Amino acid sequence: GDSVTQMEGPVTLSEEAFLTINCTYTATGYPSLFWYVQYPGEGLQLLLKATKADDKGSNKGFEATYRKETTSFHLEKGSVQVSDSAVYFCALQAVKAAGNKLTFGGGTRVLVKP
Amino acid sequence: DGGITQSPKYLFRKEGQNVTLSCEQNLNHDAMYWYRQDPGQGLRLIYYSQIVNDFQKGDIAEGYSVSREKKESFPLTVTSAQKNPTAFYLCASSSGRGGNTIYFGEGSWLTVV
Numbered sequence: 001g002d003s004v005t006q007m008e009g010p011v012t013l014s015e016e017a018f019l020t021i022n023c024t025y026t027a028t029g030y031p032s033l034f035w036y037v038q039y040p041g042e043g044l045q046l047l048l049k050a051t052k053a054d055d056k057g058s059n060k061g062f063e064a065t066y067r068k069e070t071t072s073f074h075l076e077k078g079s080v081q082v083s084d085s086a087v088y089f090c091a092l093q094a095v096k097a098a099g100n101k102l103t104f105g106g107g108t109r110v111l112v113k114p
Numbered sequence: 115d116g117g118i119t120q121s122p123k124y125l126f127r128k129e130g131q132n133v134t135l136s137c138e139q140n141l142n143h144d145a146m147y148w149y150r151q152d153p154g155q156g157l158r159l160i161y162y163s164q165i166v167n168d169f170q171k172g173d174i175a176e177g178y179s180v181s182r183e184k185k186e187s188f189p190l191t192v193t194s195a196q197k198n199p200t201a202f203y204l205c206a207s208s209s210g211r212g213g214n215t216i217y218f219g220e221g222s223w224l225t226v227v
Contacts, residue, residue, distance in 0.1 A: 034215075043120075043204055043218040044157075089156065093216075099145060099162040099170060100208065102216055106156040 002027045002094045006105035009087075013080055013112050021075040021108045023064075023090035031092040033057075033066055033073040034102065038087045047075075047088070080112045117141070118219035120205050126225050127199075135190045135222045137205035146188035147206040147216065150174060157204065163188055192224060199226045 007022040025031065032051045036044040048057030053068035064075045073090060090105040097103075118139045127133045139146065145164050149157040159172030163182040177196025182188055188207075192199045202223055208216040 036218075041221075043118075043220040044206075046215050046217070049215065099147070099164050100214070100216075101147065101159055101162055101172065102157075104156040104158075107154075109154075 002031070002092060002097070002103045004090050004092055004103055004105035006088075006090050006108050008106070009109035011108060011110045013110070015082055015112055015114055016079045017112075019075070019077045019080045019084070019110065021088055021090075021110070023073045023075065023105060025071050025073065025090075025092050027071075027092055027094050027103075029095040030068065031094045031097075033064070034091045034093070035062070035064055035073070035075050036089045036091060036104075038089065038107070040086075044089065080110075082112050082114055085110060085112045118205055118207055118217060120203075120219035120222050122222060123220065124223045124225075126227060129226055130194045132194060133192050133199075133224065135192070135203055135205075135224070137188045137190065137219060139186050139188075139205075139207045139219075141207055141217065142185070143207035143209055143217075144185070145208045145216075146182065147208075148172075148178075148180065148188070148190045149204045149206065151202040151204060151221075153202075160190065160203075199224060 003026045034049045035047040037047045048059045050057040050066035056065045062077045087107045091102040121136045147162045148160040161180045163169035179191045205219040
């Protein structure tokens with residue numbers, strides 16, 4: 001079945017450091033891929049998405065490129081801030097998924113220290 | 115403002131009691147979802163509905179029930195049959211078309227004591 005694998009956290013960084021969170025997926029065909037962010041005690045917010053191979057999603061300084069050849073969608077940010085501390089979820093929406101549901105990875109907690 | 119409203123934010127219940135979590139959206143979305151999140155873990159799909167008066171089981175439906183009598187509302191009942199009901203519950207909605215974004219509410223914390 002469809003699945004998403006993310007690097008385990010927590011990831012601890014200093015402010016202005018470079019952030020990478022790895023995400024790989026298993027799915028039939030070419031799913032849509034998403035990154036969501038969850039701040040403490042809140043729901044999930046869409047960070048960025050890509051719907052076809054080689055697409056690059058970007059938002060708030062974060063970027064991720066849909067790599068079909070490596071089935072990956074790694075999240076990157078060049079210079080993190082304390083306010084980026086959150087849990088980040090990679091997710092896929094399989095082609096013809098029942099109800100267009102999302103399949104999530106386990107989440108990666110990121111802590112940015114001043 | 116358009117969005118998804120979940121209530122209550124925090125709920126405490128005694129073991130053996132049923133509890134209903136409310137979810138309302140004013141985005142005119144056809145599809146609605148309920149996910150469960152356990153501490154330090156990802157989200158798992160409980161139920162989803164693609165249209166009024168129709169809903170389908172997700173990956174962990176046992177011990178839960180839903181209804182979809184109105185387009186904007188998708189309440190979730192956690193029954194006494196759910197063995198480990200303490201969790202964070204997230205409601206979501208989307209236009210229902212593939213590739214379209216699924217939007218989430220702020221979540222409801224349920225603690226069963």
